[in-house]
Amino acid sequence: MHIFYTPLIIDGKCTLSEEESKHCVRVLRLANGDSVTLIDGSGGYYEAEIEDANPKRCTIAIKKKTENYGQRNYKIHIALAPTKNIDRTEWFVEKAVEMGIDTITPLICQRSERTSVNTDRLEKIILSAMKQSVKAYKPVLNPPTPFKKFVNEPRTGQKLIAHCIESDKVSLKSMVGNDSEYTVLIGPEGDFSPEEVELATQNGYQCVHLGPYRLRTETAGIAACHTINLIKQE
Amino acid sequence: MHIFYTPLIIDGKCTLSEEESKHCVRVLRLANGDSVTLIDGSGGYYEAEIEDANPKRCTIAIKKKTENYGQRNYKIHIALAPTKNIDRTEWFVEKAVEMGIDTITPLICQRSERTSVNTDRLEKIILSAMKQSVKAYKPVLNPPTPFKKFVNEPRTGQKLIAHCIESDKVSLKSMVGNDSEYTVLIGPEGDFSPEEVELATQNGYQCVHLGPYRLRTETAGIAACHTINLIKQE
Numbered sequence: 001m002h003i004f005y006t007p008l009i010i011d012g013k014c015t016l017s018e019e020e021s022k023h024c025v026r027v028l029r030l031a032n033g034d035s036v037t038l039i040d041g042s043g044g045y046y047e048a049e050i051e052d053a054n055p056k057r058c059t060i061a062i063k064k065k066t067e068n069y070g071q072r073n074y075k076i077h078i079a080l081a082p083t084k085n086i087d088r089t090e091w092f093v094e095k096a097v098e099m100g101i102d103t104i105t106p107l108i109c110q111r112s113e114r115t116s117v118n119t120d121r122l123e124k125i126i127l128s129a130m131k132q133s134v135k136a137y138k139p140v141l142n143p144p145t146p147f148k149k150f151v152n153e154p155r156t157g158q159k160l161i162a163h164c165i166e167s168d169k170v171s172l173k174s175m176v177g178n179d180s181e182y183t184v185l186i187g188p189e190g191d192f193s194p195e196e197v198e199l200a201t202q203n204g205y206q207c208v209h210l211g212p213y214r215l216r217t218e219t220a221g222i223a224a225c226h227t228i229n230l231i232k233q234e
Numbered sequence: 235m236h237i238f239y240t241p242l243i244i245d246g247k248c249t250l251s252e253e254e255s256k257h258c259v260r261v262l263r264l265a266n267g268d269s270v271t272l273i274d275g276s277g278g279y280y281e282a283e284i285e286d287a288n289p290k291r292c293t294i295a296i297k298k299k300t301e302n303y304g305q306r307n308y309k310i311h312i313a314l315a316p317t318k319n320i321d322r323t324e325w326f327v328e329k330a331v332e333m334g335i336d337t338i339t340p341l342i343c344q345r346s347e348r349t350s351v352n353t354d355r356l357e358k359i360i361l362s363a364m365k366q367s368v369k370a371y372k373p374v375l376n377p378p379t380p381f382k383k384f385v386n387e388p389r390t391g392q393k394l395i396a397h398c399i400e401s402d403k404v405s406l407k408s409m410v411g412n413d414s415e416y417t418v419l420i421g422p423e424g425d426f427s428p429e430e431v432e433l434a435t436q437n438g439y440q441c442v443h444l445g446p447y448r449l450r451t452e453t454a455g456i457a458a459c460h461t462i463n464l465i466k467q468e
Binding site: 132 | 304325329332333334366367368369405407445446447448449450453456457460461463464467
């Protein structure tokens with residue numbers, strides 16, 4: 001079943017973007033009357049039918065709507081330092097969306113190897129992973145945020161910082177319980193600095209580890225995302 | 235601390251391969267007397283010192299040996315269908331080694347998009363990930379194996395097949411308990427065929443799911459690997 005992302009649906013109809021129209025009509029060769037699935041990014045999942053297979057402005061008519069599709073009773077926010085090799089961050093974003101994530105923030109740290117990201121490209125990856133894994137809620141991608149600003153922002157739920165400095169740390173898995181919101185900070189290749197860990201702790205972040213091994217940044221991000229999902233799911 | 239893979243250590247000394255010697259002397263610019271760490275792939279972890287910084291045949295003298303470094307009381311074997319886009323399989327191999335894996339088998343299935351792999355390249359990725367994540371035991375990479383042959387092979391421990399066909403399945407996490415060996419089969423992009431699932435079941439494989447979402451092959455592989463590691467670790 002072909003899935004399209006259509007954030008704007010009015011009066012039971014929507015029009016695909018030029019890019020998606022072209023993909024729908026020229027590549028997938030769908031035609032009037034063919035069934036498709038739509039996701040609107042806000043929990044809406046629609047069974048629909050192609051009304052006008054125009055390769056630039058393909059219009060689609062809704063047959064059935066399901067609200068709150070795949071809604072979960074917990075939220076995951078991963079704030080992760082963008083990697084020097086941006087492929088690795090892109091892998092993380094794709095895998096995190098597949099597994100289930102609500103918010104991603106590129107975190108600019110003292111030892112960050114990279115201080116900017118190609119937001120358009122990451123958004124494309126998010127949409128593609130949403131469609132592939134049938135997620136009706138679109139994860140939010142925040143702009144790159146300096147560490148100090150991020151930890152000072154008020155935040156509800158469990159606040160956790162994963163780092164490799166030798167110290168007393170509990171496992172992330174032991175911190176996943178009844179809370180419905182989890183924010184996990186993942187540091188750059190050179191880890192968070194002691195000053196950053198101190199600042200986070202002062203702002204209510206609990207230090208955690210992700211197991212016995214030192215993981216790459218993007219692997220740590222996926223381990224954190226998967227840990228919370230695994231424990232919170234049936 | 236720089237880490238080198240040296241499977242052959244005789245009388246407290248070893249010689250790096252030409253490639254590693256060049257990397258050691260020309261790139262890292264290490265010299266006589268510099269400290270390095272060695273891993274031998276069989277559980278040996280060595281603190282050592284450069285004896286002769288020859289860029290083609292760098293010799294190293296062992297100062298201290300730790301045996302059974304990082305030995306675990308459980309083993310993980312993931313048999314996974316190689317993906318059409320081989321990058322994705324390479325990504326899986328790297329992440330699985332980081333998280334902890336003992337054996338990887340490329341599994342050739344009925345709906346496989348790819349029936350061969352570049353074994354040399356995957357071995358390089360394994361070694362690189364071992365050094366980066368300080369694993370003293372080298373994971374075994376089996377040759378590509380047809381599904382029927384694989385499931386017919388006698389195997390100890392928990393045998394699990396993860397698939398997306400609608401049926402009664404328990405979660406992988408519920409199957410991780412006191413057993414010390416786990417084999418998990420991960421299917422290709424089009425999933426295992428019903429005949430393959432039937433054959434696996436006849437051979438004692440339990441059907442499992444990896445959560446509520448349909449994951450890409452390589453994502454499923456990492457989810458399975460991480461699930462077992464997470465539950466078996468403290």
